[in-house]
Amino acid sequence: MKLQIAQTEGWNVFTAYGEGYVSVNAIRHTRNLVVLPDRLIPDWTQSTFETLSVADFEFLATLDTEIILLGTGNQLRFPPPELMRPLMQARKGLEVMDIQAVCRTYNVLISEGRKVAASLIFS
Numbered sequence: 794m795k796l797q798i799a800q801t802e803g804w805n806v807f808t809a810y811g812e813g814y815v816s817v818n819a820i821r822h823t824r825n826l827v828v829l830p831d832r833l834i835p836d837w838t839q840s841t842f843e844t845l846s847v848a849d850f851e852f853l854a855t856l857d858t859e860i861i862l863l864g865t866g867n868q869l870r871f872p873p874p875e876l877m878r879p880l881m882q883a884r885k886g887l888e889v890m891d892i893q894a895v896c897r898t899y900n901v902l903i904s905e906g907r908k909v910a911a912s913l914i915f916s
Contacts, residue, residue, distance in 0.1 A: 804830040804903055807896035812867075813915060815896055828911040829856065830903050841916040842870055850876050854883035856910050860902070862888050864895035864913040 809816035814823045827834035838849045880887050899911040
């Protein structure tokens with residue numbers, strides 16, 4: 794059986810990442826960002842990881858996705874459970890990772906046709 798990765802042409806994909814930045818379709822971003830296959834939401838929150846609020850997660854719950862990947866900077870950090878309640882109520886999956894892992898996972902999931910969003914916190 795021959796397997797082929799689905800085409801991602803016309804979709805937002807991560808093309809690079811490094812210390813303090815990611816590139817989406819070869820455009821560099823250094824501030825908090827949500828990446829969806831068909832659009833970008835720059836500065837989706839002004840929060841740092843330590844100041845994330847329920848409102849930040851309420852916004853993520855409104856996105857037309859099945860799963861949200863939360864990139865918590867260069868290290869894996871889990872937000873308090875009470876912040877994730879809006880996603881649970883909206884029946885959205887949440888995976889928490891460092892930003893580099895989010896970039897790789899997001900690209901794989903959209904190539905599979907999944908409805909995914911990558912939300913990145915740079916601080």
